[in-house]
């Protein structure tokens with residue numbers, strides 16, 4: 465364990481003296497300094513009576529006494545409440561704004577396919593909204609392909625939407641769940657024109673205004689709007705949140721990060737020539753370059769710095785990756801001494817069995833869990849499909865089991881998730897693509913049907929349970945040869961306790977005839 469701690473010692477000096485979030489305690493809303501009473505009511509309406517430790521720690525560094533002076537890097541376990549930790553201070557600070565413009569941007573990851581399709585077709589949609597082309601077929605396609613999104617996107621928007629209106633702020637979503645035309649009409653306010661009068665197109669462009677103060681976006685859609693949406697500008701941006709940072713930094717995503725940083729730099733004149741080396745050739749919106757203080761109406765005042773907040777349950781410590789964020793005097797907030805941390809009330813178990821008997825062990829386990837909500841993770845969409853089909857052939861399981869896969873249409877997945885939330889489905893079988901950010905209340909159990917190869921995968925899978933201080937269990941099916949390696953893997957997350965969960969052999973034997981009689985062997989993933 466000591467060795468694991470030493471190995472996890474960060475290279476960057478500022479990461480070596482972090483704020484330890486585990487030293488903070490929940491703070492009742494009544495005791496939270498400077499909380500806007502309107503936001504207090506909004507939080508209470510959400511059923512929140514106190515802030516979690518990470519939220520208190522971030523509040524200190526943002527509202528008081530920290531006053532957003534430093535960029536924040538937050539490493540906090542899954543389900544610890546990271547979303548509200550940034551949403552609340554941003555909303556409180558923006559509550560004083562006089563004019564509506566885009567001031568806060570939250571970027572979350574998408575899956576690669578969605579991005580590729582995004583950029584290929586946005587041009588049609590943009591033309592569409594400006595009345596040059598009407599191609600509904602393409603718009604329809606956009607909605608379908610864009611559906612491969614991380615589940616957390618709408619959830620993050622929901623958190624903002626639950627508090628922002630209380631102080632008169634408006635929140636938008638640019639993630640490709642609707643056509644880009646619909647998105648643009650949600651994000652950009654256009655002037656009302658009187659019929660019969662000729663307007664100068666240049667003047668009209670000036671009149672376009674942001675309809676939102678806060679935007680939750682995926683990199684692909686964000687780039688679409690930067691490149692082609694008239695009136696979309698980052699020139700007033702004050703806050704940039706990069707959620708699931710480790711994943712977002714792994715992918716270049718059409719150079720979204722250097723583009724955003726470039727567009728929000730105040731000394732743009734000197735740097736724009738550099739930017740042209742990475743900005744896509746279709747980059748059409750020079751207006752989005754951040755203007756200097758005087759132009760922006762901040763005469764005699766220092767130009768507001770773009771504040772960055774980056775978060776993850778498995779935050780990278782790689783100096784090269786973090787350098788991409790161009791952080792200002794960063795402050796590292798983390799939980800405990802080890803690099804990775806599992807939720808406080810998560811219990812990890814292993815089930816040891818022969819590989820060919822895995823389906824039977826899973827069936828027996830699910831039987832014993834009864835109607836408790838459970839997510840079963842496999843290593844691929846193919847295995848997900850096979851396993852789900854197999855489980856549904858077992859009459860012994862009197863529970864509803866559904867597949868939840870990136871290969872399904874968005875509408876199918878939304879329906880499945882809704883039914884799962886409502887308890888009409890007890891078990892979701894899913895692949896890793898869906899691990900991050902999914903927040904479903906009351907998921908008591910996670911099962912790793914296939915052993916996760918990396919500790920990060922374990923953390924994000926297991927993190928679908930034991931959220932918000934609740935109890936949760938994570939079971940991992942292992943062959944006996946995998947046990948040692950799995951133990952080492954868990955030690956990386958400071959976990960030395962993973963008892964064996966035994967399934968009575970009589971139960972397995974009783975399931976064998978059913979398994980042999982059906983065509984199950986062909987389905988076994």
Ligand SMILES: Nc1ncnc2c1ncn2[C@@H]1O[C@H](COP(=O)(O)OP(=O)(O)OP(=O)(O)O)[C@@H](O)[C@H]1O
Nearest residue numbers: 512514515516542543544545546547777901903932
């Ligand atoms: N102060 C609070 N009181 C009660 N519940 C809260 C509070 N803050 C957040 N929650 C709830 O805790 C759950 C987890 O929050 P959130 O999704 O922000 O976690 P997270 O740290 O971002 O997790 P992940 O890393 O898995 O995305 C959510 O259901 C949220 O509604």
